[in-house]
Amino acid sequence: xxxxxxxxxxEKEIEYVNEAIKTGWIxxxxxxxxxxxxxxxxxxxxxxxxxxxxxxxxxxxALKAMDLPAGSKVIIPxxxxxxxxxxxxxxxxxxxxxxxxxxxxxxxxxxxxGKITEKTKAIMPVHIYGHPVDMDExxxxxxxFKLHIIEDFAEAIGSEYKRKRCGSFGDISCVxxxxxxxxxxxxxxxxxxxxxxIAERLKRLKNLAFVPEKRFIHYELGFNFRLTNxxxxxxxxxxERIEEHVKRKIEIGKRYTMLLKELEEKxxxxxxxxxxxxxxxxxxxxxxxxxxxxxxxxxxxxRLAERNVQTRPFFxxxxxxxxxKKFPWYREQDLPVSRRLYEYGFYLPSGLTLKKEEIEYTAxxxxxxxxxxx
Numbered sequence: 001x002x003x004x005x006x007x008x009x010x011e012k013e014i015e016y017v018n019e020a021i022k023t024g025w026i027x028x029x030x031x032x033x034x035x036x037x038x039x040x041x042x043x044x045x046x047x048x049x050x051x052x053x054x055x056x057x058x059x060x061x062a063l064k065a066m067d068l069p070a071g072s073k074v075i076i077p078x079x080x081x082x083x084x085x086x087x088x089x090x091x092x093x094x095x096x097x098x099x100x101x102x103x104x105x106x107x108x109x110x111x112x113x114g115k116i117t118e119k120t121k122a123i124m125p126v127h128i129y130g131h132p133v134d135m136d137e138x139x140x141x142x143x144x145f146k147l148h149i150i151e152d153f154a155e156a157i158g159s160e161y162k163r164k165r166c167g168s169f170g171d172i173s174c175v176x177x178x179x180x181x182x183x184x185x186x187x188x189x190x191x192x193x194x195x196x197x198i199a200e201r202l203k204r205l206k207n208l209a210f211v212p213e214k215r216f217i218h219y220e221l222g223f224n225f226r227l228t229n230x231x232x233x234x235x236x237x238x239x240e241r242i243e244e245h246v247k248r249k250i251e252i253g254k255r256y257t258m259l260l261k262e263l264e265e266k267x268x269x270x271x272x273x274x275x276x277x278x279x280x281x282x283x284x285x286x287x288x289x290x291x292x293x294x295x296x297x298x299x300x301x302x303r304l305a306e307r308n309v310q311t312r313p314f315f316x317x318x319x320x321x322x323x324x325k326k327f328p329w330y331r332e333q334d335l336p337v338s339r340r341l342y343e344y345g346f347y348l349p350s351g352l353t354l355k356k357e358e359i360e361y362t363a364x365x366x367x368x369x370x371x372x373x374x
């Protein structure tokens with residue numbers, strides 16, 4: 001089976017982890033935490049990085065640090081992982097779902113303004129599968145309506161919007177270092193900001209809201225969202241060669257595009273795009289089947305699995321999630337692009353260890369399956 005993803009772990013990771021273990025610094029203190037935070041923040045172009053134990057908690061922490069009034073609304077894409085909505089819900093905030101645009105699969109920024117009310121306090125742009133959101137429009141809207149921006153760039157490490165790195169926008173940006181990301185710590189994440197006061201608040205809140213002068217007296221409620229020094233050791237080693245990982249991701253994406261272009265030209269599938277203002281890092285290489293085939297993603301994925309190619313479905317739209325229907329803010333709505341992306345979209349093996357012949361086999365197999373179904 002060609003795996004959909006396999007992380008690349010090198011000798012430097014093993015060296016750093018061994019050092020952390022041998023010195024006894026295996027918990028949330030130790031030199032690798034600070035080194036990792038500083039190095040990764042520097043790569044993104046941020047002043048401060050605050051490492052946490054996963055990307056979901058990075059989003060939860062970021063919204064908590066904003067101190068938004070309970071019941072405030074946060075605009076997020078419907079086509080994304082549930083973590084974005086959870087971050088709102090766990091902070092007593094209301095997620096407001098925006099449909100995707102057809103080309104990049106990102107939130108349709110021109111539909112944001114129509115969802116803004118007096119309760120709207122923030123926008124959470126999410127760069128989907130490596131392609132940046134049109135941030136100029138998001139920044140314009142945020143400035144006009146005095147809204148905070150919490151940027152989720154978990155899928156866009158190394159991606160760029162108009163030559164500026166994803167993760168460098170807004171009040172706080174959040175990233176995941178899960179095993180399928182361009183940089184991994186197994187589990188892990190980080191909040192990044194240019195505001196020293198926000199950085200200090202993030203550090204305090206992630207560590208049970210301890211205060212230095214009276215350690216076990218708590219003036220507010222925080223979280224235990226700490227990353228371990230062992231994980232940071234892996235992250236630091238990964239970050240030291242981050243551009244190699246990003247370059248490899250782009251190579252895989254370009255290779256797939258070259259091999260599958262004829263299927264797009266035949267009108268069978270839609271391939272990822274790369275807008276002229278974007279650097280797409282192809283975190284996961286997704287395709288969307290043409291509806292006229294009358295075949296949904298699930299069937300093609302099943303056939304690929306039978307021929308030893310592992311795939312994953314696209315995100316199930318948040319506005320349709322059964323778990324949200326119990327909340328008083330839930331409203332049925334039709335966001336057709338998000339729904340179609342789920343029904344007809346899936347992604348192919350895209351890991352850093354993917355071999356050239358595995359890419360070619362995957363592309364050839366997909367062509368044979370679609371030619372048979374067309």
